[in-house]
Amino acid sequence: MEISRGRRVLVLLATAALLLLAARALTTTERWMLHYDLDIYLNVARSFLDTGSLYSYRTDTGMGFTYPPVAIVFFLPFVSLPPTTAWVFWNLLIVAATVPTAWLWAREVRASVSTREFRMSAPAGFTGVVVVALVLASEPVTRSLWLGQVSPFVGVATVAGLVGVQARRGAWTGLGAAAKLTPGANLAAYLAFAHLRPRIVPAVVTGVVLTGLGVLIAPASSWEYFGTLVWDSSRVGRVDLATNESLAGVFARWGVPAPVATKVGLFTAVVLAVGWFLAVRRHRPGPVEVVGAVGVTMLFALPIGWSHHALPVVFAWVGLFVIGVFDRGPRWWLLPGCAVAGLAVWTVPVVYWTMRWIPQVMAAAPYVRPVSSLVLLAVTVWTARSRSTLPAGSDLAVPGR
Secondary structure (H helix, E strand, C coil): CCCCHHHHHHHHHHHHHHHHHHHHHHHCCCHHHCCHHHHHHHHHHHHHHHHCCCCCCCCCCCCCCCCCHHHHHHCHHHCCCCHHHHHHHHHHHHHHHHHHHHHHHHHHHHHHHCCHHHHHHCCHHHHHHHHHHHHHHCHHHHHHHHHCCCHHHHHHHHHHCCCCCCHHHHHHHHHHHHHCCHHHHHHHHHHHCHHHHHHHHHHHHHHHHHHHHHHHHCHHHHHHHHHCHHHCHHHCCCCCCCCCCCHHHHHHHCCCCHHHHHHHHHHHHHHHHHHHHHHHCCCCCCHHHHHHHHHHHHHHHCCCCCHHHCHHHHHHHHHHHHHHHCCCCCCCCHHHHHHHHHHHHCCCCHHHHHHHHCHHHHHHHHHHHHHHHHHHHHHHHHHHHHCCCCCCCCCCCCCCC
């Protein structure tokens, strides 16, 4: 199927609208947030070089280093640079990691929905540019660029660990999990789907080796982190904050005490993930569905999930947008329309804009993104069950299904 000129225009209009929303969001970002997180990382790195401790440094507001010890390796090369220079180079690395991954994602999505005719006629460059633009416009990227966050690298590692056919791609999961534990959720997907199981060994070996490197670099801090700090969400922020997108945040805002909300949120996230698996296990979920489920599970399971933790969720919405655009059915517009709405939620700062311009509905704003993530889970179940997203002969087809 060749994408019609009309559909191509609609795709460009939707992409342009989301880019404009992203630009507007950047103009309303508070100045104090500029390279705020990167400054913390670099101050921690300097403190580590002076004292050997990774977790003693705190800002005036109590913020400190919240990652496993080996993650400090990523920041040590920047400690001698002026803050703004370090921020510029850091952002160049974010773009250098995100753009190729988004381009690869466009290729994976095209392969997962294509017939031979589609592969020959659909413009690969057009699809790739749209996917890259939508990913870069999302708040998980733009907010990370502003803050100087490490989260885009974690999100990219999560996605890279789930795409392609080579078992060695599991090493990306190990890398991400060593730097921030949440990409370890990929292991659940590896166990659940036979075609992903060969990735378990590379993931575990890479994660263990890098974690061991962290122990060698900072043995006392490693003991401190894995013994106590890994469970301490207070180092990240308050669980009941309106911008916490996790299920723990939802329960805490409902009045559940933070320690209980954290446990209930984790349990509920696991239940949702198991329910998703049971709903799709007899079908053939493609990379879009798997990345969406893993991304939502990671976000929901965290004690505190900020918007920059949601990059895999954005990748899934972008993938659904592409799938819908090339749908042959008479109601082809339903899926891309839903995806554009999902992407808009992750492009604009929902809570901040609501508080600023429509405070009358402020009470509902903190639940928009959690609800949209539930919708994403439901949509991926529907796409996995209602169509074969992996055609016969695809290099992404699930063996034995």
